[in-house]
Amino acid sequence: MITMNDVVREGHPVLRKVAEPVSIPLSDEDRNTLTSMLEFLKNSQDPELAEKYDLRPGVGLAAPQIGISKRLFAVHSMDENDKLYSLGIANPKVISHSIEQNQLENGEGCLSVDREVEGIVPRHARLTIKGIDHNNEEVTLRLRGYIAIVFQHELDHLDGVMFYDRIEGLEDPFKQPVPGYAL
Structure with a gap:
């Protein structure tokens, strides 16, 4: 079971590397990684389990955040229409996105960031991504709003980008707070 002790923190070099694609069909090891990351997210959102294991609530987790430089991430979150997105995804690729921007x-x-960082992170309002899910099935997801932001945050981790890199006009990214779920 993944715990917060397994989550690498900012400053760790793996968070700044471009992660490597994985082979398809997924190996048992990669499928297990995706399943474990998804389990962590579900546990982190369960108040009893989160307290018992001292888990910070999260809606997304990328493999680099657990020290694995592979193009894998998991998401467990609802969109604004109460549609649940609960999956692990391998080798995700953005195939289109809107020019229109959105932000939390x-x-x-x-x-991976224990401090709070204040600032607006501009994201695409809509995007379509393709990848392989944790069941080795090809998936195409058309995302908008909040869930699109979650996926973009995790995609950034696969490219060595931290969310605060995108905050416009933030001179010192080690300065200020951001409440809410961690991605």
């Missing part, structure tokens, strides 16, 4: 009103947080 209170900024973003991250399981």
Whole structure:
């Protein structure tokens, strides 16, 4: 079981590397990684389990955040229409995105960032991604709003980008707070 002790924190070099694609069909090891990351997210959102294991609540987790430089991430979150997105995804690729921008009103947080960082993170309002899910099935997801932001945050982790890199005009990214779920 993944715990917060397994989550690498900012400053760790793996968070700044471009992660490597994985082979398809997924190996048992890669499928297990995706399943474990998804289990962590579900546990982190369960108040009893989160307290018992001292887990910060999260809606997304990328393999680099657990020290694995592979193009894998998991998401467990609802969109604004109460549709649940609960999956692990391998080798995700953005195939289209809107020019229109969107952002979380209170900024973003991250399981790999223990401090709070204030600032608006501009994201695409809509995007379509393709990848392989944790069941080795090809998936195409058309995302908008909040869930699109979650996926973009995790995609950034696969490219060595931290959310605060995108905050415009933030001179010192080690300065200020962001409440809410960590991505």
